[in-house]
Amino acid sequence: MNPQRIFLGLCAFAWTLHAAADERITRIENGLREPVxxxxxPARTMRLVDRMRDLHVxxxxxxxxxxxxxxxxxxxxVAxxxxxxxxxxxxxxxxxSISKPVAAVATVKSRIxxxxxxxTRLRGWRVPENAFTAHQPVTVRxxxxxxxxxxxxxxxxxxxxxxxxxxxxELEKAAITSEPGSRYAYSSLGYGVLQQVLVDTTGRPFDALARDTVFAPLGMRDSLFASTLPAALAPRAAKGHALDGTPIAGGWHCYPEEAAAGLWTTAADLARFAIALQDRKHAFLSKQQLEMxxxxxRGDYGLGFELGHAGREPAFHHSGSNAGYKAQLWAYTRTGQGAVILTNGDNGAKLIAELMGAIAAEYGWEDWRPIERAAVPGNTAxxxxYTGSYAVSNVVLxxxxxxxxxxxxxxxxxPEPVELIPAGxxxxFVREKDATLHFDTEADGNVNTLTFVDGRPRPGRRIEPAVSR
Known part of the structure; x- marks a missing residue:
């Protein structure tokens, strides 16, 4: 066969694949989905460029x-x-907090x-012992x-x-508030303790340990753990931005608990990390280590990974929320699918959810699909x-x-008001978030309290009336 024809055929095939990928990307860019x-x-879709502007990301x-x-x-x-x-x-x-699964893999690779x-491993500082640790000590697991x-x-x-x-x-703030092993209670400070255990056990700085056990083997050349970014890398970094889109003072925050929150990276590097855990033939982790x-x-959390989700295909994932930054890593264990999204705005979690909805729709995932809720005609009388301002947890609605x-x-x-859809x-409920709102009507017809359900019920009380328009 003519070598030139083979070459031209391969070029044409590559161009076809590239064109198909561009079409998929365009559909995602123009097809962001509301969570509800x-x-x-009819389904409502949004453009990425518009949502970045509206959410100040x-x-x-x-x-x-x-x-x-x-x-x-x-x-x-822009960065x-x-x-x-x-x-x-x-x-x-x-x-x-995507730092946590990376730290977990570094821990397992360290074979401690x-x-x-x-x-028995810590030197100098020790976990404060009390009645909760009398029968069950704190372990790395x-x-x-x-x-x-x-x-x-x-x-x-x-x-x-x-x-x-x-x-x-930072570790001086640590205390044990329940018996170790008895229940799940998310603790970033606990990963600070883990970091100190790794340093004291291996005798190596945590960033060097992660580099040698995770970053170098996986070709993650743009990743590092640092409480704050070295000055030489600052020109390459995205600065964090607040809810209104203004820059965080100094560009970002410092996190001494590097294993909990100190990972600097790129979306491609985190994708390489995810692929190494998807590929059961990859020599990076043994079958036993992956299963562990x-x-x-407890619940839907493994060792460093969130595992709960709606779809049938097993998945591992983790979200991240630092001042001025929001992030998401999502990967399916068996299908070789997934995505990483990194943002430099405090409204980034909302944008991520909408983007993940578009990616899921394009690639046929069972997760990240909109929740359907039934609406009824509103009783406008x-x-x-209901109008007014309500104190709910530490915010005002x-x-x-x-x-x-x-x-x-x-x-x-x-940043902008959203429509409340009547369900009674x-x-x-709202389209923009998996959340519901119930107003409590008193015997005289007045409303002074409400319940905002956002993952869990959050009671609210009226603090001042609002002006109706």
Missing amino acids: AVRGA PGVSIAVIDHGRIVWTRAYG DVETGRPVTPATLFQAA DLDADVN ALLSHTAGVSDGGLAGYPATASCPTLRQ LLTPV LFDR RVERRGDVLTLAGPPLG DADF
Whole structure:
């Protein structure tokens, strides 16, 4: 056969594949899905560029996995709104809590005893012992699975413009608040304890340990653990941005608990990480190690990985939320499919959910599909009694009337008010989030309290009336 014809045929085939991939990307870019759909109503889709603008998310980096390989990467927007520097596939983002599964794999690769009392490994600082540890000590396995009972108030981090504490200083906040192994309680500070155990056990800095056990073997050349980014890499990094789109002071926050929140990386590097766990023939992890990582310990959490989801195909995943950054890693164990999305805006989680809906629809995933809820005609005669501002947890939700429509505004929903869809006289839902709202009507017809269900019921109380429009 003519070699030239073979070459031309291969070129034509490659061009066809490239064109098909571009068509899929275009459909995703123009097909963002709302998390909730009104049953019987036409599906509503949105454009990525519009949603980035509306949600004040300056930059996005995406890597999509199909058939066990990275089929495309794309970068959108800017890394810094002040300079207009564009995001590229090589731009570094804070991956926030996606640090945890990477730290878990580094732990397993280090071959340390997962079931020994960590106080036999720690040097200097030790886990405070109390009645909860009298019968069951804290172990590495418990730290990895969030069952160690370590106290946690979340990690706010420290502005890069301020002094950053050491990990040892942060660990002084740690206390054991339940018997180790007895229940699941998410604890980022617990991963700070894990980091100290690894350092004291191996005698190596945590970032070097992760580099040698995970990053180098997987070709993750753009990944590192650091409490704050080295100055030499700052020009490559996306700066974090607040809910209103303004830059975080200093560009990002410092996190001494690197194993919990200190991963800097790219979407493509995290996709390589996911593929290594999908491929059972990959020499990176043994079958036993994979099963250990991806088997639930309590609830739907394994060792460093979230495992619960709606679809039938087994999946592993983790989200991330640092000041100014939101991230998502999602991968199916058997099908070789998945995606990584990194953003540099505090409204990024909402954008990620909409993007994942578009990716899922394009690639036929069972997860990330819109939840369908039934709507009923609104009883507009009752709307005025619902309007007002309500204190819910640590935020304020505002209910306003605009003609025959009620709207809801507040930090969980994005920068703009969203429509409340009636599901009953006093019950409503929104398209933008898997959340519902119930107004409590008193005997005299007044409404002073409500219940906002967003993962769990959150009671709210009226604090001031709002102006109806």
